[in-house]
Amino acid sequence: MSLPHAILTALTERPATGAGLARRFDRSIGYFWQATHQQIYRELGRLEEAGWVASQPVEQGPGRQRAWRVLPAGKRELRRWTGSDLGSRTVRDEFFVRMRAEAALGQSGLDAQVREKLEEEKRMLALYREIEARDFSDEQMTRERRLQHLVLRSGIRMATQRIELYREALEILAMPAQR
Template sequence: MSLAHALLTSLLEKSSSGYDLARRFDKSIGFFWRATHQQIYRELARMEQAGWISSEAAPDGGRTRKKLYSVKPAGRRELKRWAREPAPMVELRDELMVRLRADAVVGPLGLEAEIERRAALHIEKLAAYRAIEARDFPEGSELSREARIQHLILKTGIMYEASWAAWSREALAVLRETAGD
């Protein structure tokens, strides 16, 4: 149940509405944890039920239905408790591997185009992350603990995309070898 905890973290940084959270999840947090707005609304309702967060009408004089959520002490405690639990390992789980194995068994299926498509997406993401890094974490800058951790998270994304971009090149080389069919 870590969507709840991702939301708690986000709300601690800034009290927000479900809608705002959904949009923020398309950016920073969304680099490593995606969620749709339906998921977020459902989870916020549960968290309020559990007493981790409270909501109030947004301070706009009732012009909108917007609700502002903020973290209660119990929510903060819960986040700390959870963060110390062992984190399940993320295992490699990729449909493309299943497809490659299928290709090996039922003959060449022309997966090259698909791999090229993915390579392009990885390179695109990589460039985006590197741009953010250059902007937010310029070389030689002194950073707070919080900023250093945020930088680490960004570098994780960079490592991830760079690895898969490199993998794509190797996979294409293997599929294009003509010898030994």
């Protein structure tokens, strides 16, 4: 996935100022596609140059805020991209490389980092469950809401799996090294 398409998705859901988009991005798409606020602002400029979004000054906001919205060309691009080939999934997970390095080198202090990641993942899972209880408790959901809920449930499953993985890794890392 690309950052432009993540931004187009967020703005298609609801137009926003750059700051508002960055905050919303942090609370939704940012859980599975990370970008700094600086990257988002830079990309907004590129999307505007491409004719996919437009902005106008916000008269009552602080500073030089601009309100961003998706143009028809941006919606066409998002529709094209959404329907295009997903491609293959590339796995790049530093944790797995570190586990292999730990196996090759012996004890290296990886367990402390794994404990931190375990706690971080527990916090993320709690947040996901809080969002689910707050935003997806109604039984009669639309297609759109069900798709959003599916994305959230996927995050819940991944966080749960990651917690199990970290716990198992800590059990193994506690074993004495053979080297």
